[in-house]
Amino acid sequence: MLFTNEGWETGDFGDWVKSGSAAVPNVESTDPRTGVYNLRFTTASSSTQFGDVTFTITDAAVLAALSGRVVAFTVYYKNDHIFSGSGDDNNSQYIEVGDDGSNTQEAIPFAHVANYTELSVQHTIKANPTSIHFKIYWYKAGGADINRIRIDDMESDPEIAAELPTATTNPATLVAAATATPNGTLIVDGHEACDCGFEWGETDAYGYTTPTQSRTTGQTFAQTIIGLDPNKTYHFKAFATNAAGTSYGADRTFTTLVAAPTVTTDPVTERGMIIASFNGLLNDDGGEACECGFQWGHDITYGATTETESKVTGEAFSQRILGLFPGTEYHYRTLATNSAGTSYGADESFHSEPSFSRAYALAREGL
Numbered sequence: 001m002l003f004t005n006e007g008w009e010t011g012d013f014g015d016w017v018k019s020g021s022a023a024v025p026n027v028e029s030t031d032p033r034t035g036v037y038n039l040r041f042t043t044a045s046s047s048t049q050f051g052d053v054t055f056t057i058t059d060a061a062v063l064a065a066l067s068g069r070v071v072a073f074t075v076y077y078k079n080d081h082i083f084s085g086s087g088d089d090n091n092s093q094y095i096e097v098g099d100d101g102s103n104t105q106e107a108i109p110f111a112h113v114a115n116y117t118e119l120s121v122q123h124t125i126k127a128n129p130t131s132i133h134f135k136i137y138w139y140k141a142g143g144a145d146i147n148r149i150r151i152d153d154m155e156s157d158p159e160i161a162a163e164l165p166t167a168t169t170n171p172a173t174l175v176a177a178a179t180a181t182p183n184g185t186l187i188v189d190g191h192e193a194c195d196c197g198f199e200w201g202e203t204d205a206y207g208y209t210t211p212t213q214s215r216t217t218g219q220t221f222a223q224t225i226i227g228l229d230p231n232k233t234y235h236f237k238a239f240a241t242n243a244a245g246t247s248y249g250a251d252r253t254f255t256t257l258v259a260a261p262t263v264t265t266d267p268v269t270e271r272g273m274i275i276a277s278f279n280g281l282l283n284d285d286g287g288e289a290c291e292c293g294f295q296w297g298h299d300i301t302y303g304a305t306t307e308t309e310s311k312v313t314g315e316a317f318s319q320r321i322l323g324l325f326p327g328t329e330y331h332y333r334t335l336a337t338n339s340a341g342t343s344y345g346a347d348e349s350f351h352s353e354p355s356f357s358r359a360y361a362l363a364r365e366g367l
Contacts, residue, residue, distance in 0.1 A: 017053065017054050017055075017056070050093075050137070050138060051137075051138055052135055052136055052137040052138065053135070053136050054133050054134065054135040054136075055133065055134045055135075056131055056132070056133045057131060057132040057133070058130070058131050062132075063128075063129055063130070063131070063132065064128075066125050066129070066132060067125060067126075067127050067128050067129060068124070068125060068126070068127050068216075068217055068218060069124070069125055070122055070123070070124050070125075070191060071097055071122070071123055071124075071125055071132065071154070072097070072120055072121070072122045072123075072154070073095055073096075073097045073120065073121050073122075073123075073134050073154050074118065074119070074120040074154075075095055075118075075119050075120075075136065075149050076116040076117060076118055076119070076149070077108050077113065077116065077117055077119055077149045078113055078114070078115065078116045078117070078149070093107065093108040093137055093138050094106060094107045094108055094136075094137050095108065095119060095121050095134075095135065095136050095137075096121065096133075096134070096135040096136075096137070097121055097122070097123035097132075097133070097134055097135075098123060098132070098133055098135070099123075099125050099126050099129040099130075099131065099132050099133075100126075100129055100130045100131050101126045101129070102123075102126065103123065103133075103135075104121055104122065104123035105121065106119055106120065106121035108138070108149075127218065134154055136149060162190045162191050162192045162242045162243040162244040163188075163190035163191060163244050164190055164242075164244045164245050164247050165186060165187075165188055165189050165190040165194045165240040165241070165242050165244075165247050166186075166187040166188040166190075166240070166247055167184055167185065167186055167187060167194075167196060167238045167239060167240035167247055167248065167249045168184060168185045168187055168238060168249045168250075169182070169183075169184055169198075169236065169237050169238040169249030169250050169251070169252050170182075170183035170184055170185060170220075170238075170252075171183065171252065171254075172236065172252070172254035173222075174224070175254050175255070175256060175257065176256065176257055177228075177230040177231075177256055177257045177258065177259035177286070177287070177340070178226065178227060178228050178229075178230065178256065178259065179224060179225065179226050179228060180224070180225055180228060180234070180254050180256060181222050181223065181224045181225070182198045182200065182210070182222065182223060182225065182236045182238070182252075182254075183220065183221070183222045183238075184196060184198065184220065184221050184222070184238030184240075184249060185218070185219070185220050185221075185238075186215045186216065186217060186218065186219050186220075186221065186240050187217070187218075188217055189215070189216045189217040189240070189242065190242050190244055191242075192242050192243060193214050193215065193216050193242070194214070194215055194216070194240040194241055194242045195212040195213070195214060195240070195241045195242075196212055196213050196214075196215045196221040196238065196239065196240045196241075197209060197210045197211060197212035197213065197221070197223060197238075197239060198210045198223055198236050198237065198238055198239065199236065199237055199239060199248075200225060200234055200235065200236035200237075201234065201235060201236075202232070202233075202234060202235070203235060204235045204251050206235060206236075206237070210223035210225065211223060212241075215240070221238075228256050229256065229287065230256050230257060230258055230259035230286050230287030231255070231256060231257065231258045231259075231286070231287025231288055232255065232256050232287065233253050233254070233255045234253065234254055234255075234256070235251055235252070235253050236251075236252055236253070236254070237249050237250060237251050237252065256287070257287075257340070258286050258287045258288050258338055258339050258340045259284070259286035259287055259340055260286055260338070260340045260341050260342075260343050261282060261283075261284055261285050261286045261290045261336040261337075261338055261340075261343045262282075262283040262284045262286075262336075262343055263280055263281065263282055263283060263290075263292065263334045263335065263336040263343055263344070263345045264280060264281045264283055264334065264345050264346075265279075265280055265332070265333050265334045265345035265346050265347070265348045266279035266280055266281060266316075266334075266348075267279065267348065268332070268348065268350045269318075270320065271350055271352065271353065272324075272352065272353050273324070273326040273327075273352055273353040273354070273355045274322065274323060274324045274325070274326065274352065275320065275321065275322050275324060276320075276321050276324060276330070276350065276352065277318050277319070277320045277321070278294045278296065278306070278318060278319050278321065278332050278334075279316065279317075279318045280292065280294065280316065280317050280318070280334035280345060281314075281315075281316050281317075281334075282311045282312065282313060282314065282315050282316075282317065282336055283313070283314075284313050285311070285312045285313045285336070285338065286338050286340055287338075288338050288339060289310050289311065289312050289338070290310070290311055290312070290336040290337055290338045291308040291309070291310060291336070291337045291338075292308055292309050292310075292311045292317045292334065292335065292336045292337075293305060293306045293307060293308035293309065293317075293319060293334075293335055294306045294319055294332050294333065294334055294335065295332065295333055295335060295344075296321065296330060296331065296332035296333075297330070297331060297332075298328070298329065298330060298331070299331055300331050300347055302331065302332070302333070305335075306319040306321070307319065308335075308337075311336070317334075324352045325352060326352050326353055326354050326355040327351065327352060327353070327354035327355070328351065328352050329349060329350070329351050330349065330350055330351075330352065331347055331348070331349045332347075332348055332349075332350075333345050333346060333347045333348065
């Protein structure tokens, strides 16, 4: 039972509010199940009469606990005698569960029912309701016999068949060069907790699936993806799975950021008295072509920079330097620049070839 003090255990029905004509119910203890009370709808006249009883919840703690949940109302009804009604808005009878935004009803048939028959209705409570109510509406078109209904159960989250969930794909956040975080919202869980995650890949065929998180209606979910390539567009979509199946959100994309390049300084070649060739390798362009060159000088403060060449991942580059002094130590290192910044290779050093001849002096004069 959802409640412990509804009132029917003592026979007075506590806070159940009666309304309607002379057919509003009384309480009696005559019941096929010992100790359970009935509502008795009866009239001594053959005139059309009707009535209802409503139990309303306004307790804030109970409302918070039932926010967004499924609530069921189950009764047993018995019609000793009933005529079909006609001609007015009360020509119906039903049980109802509702909140301050909507309600769900289940009709009580207009028919003679000699034995107690079960009837149940279920309603998904809106988020943050201000009230929840349970209602029985009974209509008598005529007759003087007794009609009865017994309240059997009021419960939260009854066992009901799962329905396909609904999930929304939200924009990715925390997008970096090698990582990104897709986001989603479980709009409707289909009456049970869902496993929620993402499919992702370089096209809308995806190819990869993230781990999942257990979520219910209204909850968000996210997964961080690592190991992505820089400056590349990826597709992703949210999914939610329950016993009824899997539903998907819309396709979205994100583009990773450009990463800083990495570059290697290779040994000098063509080393002579006044000439040398610097060499390097662009290991990773970070997602876009880089301008690659060298810094060089007499020490690790360098002081001079060569011209640059446009290179991409895996390409080598070199620059020939003229006008060196013989027998002199020089330092150099590679550099590579893209929109993410400039990276440098390790420092390398070499000595130009020494010279003790007139040919050197003549060569220097000719430079």
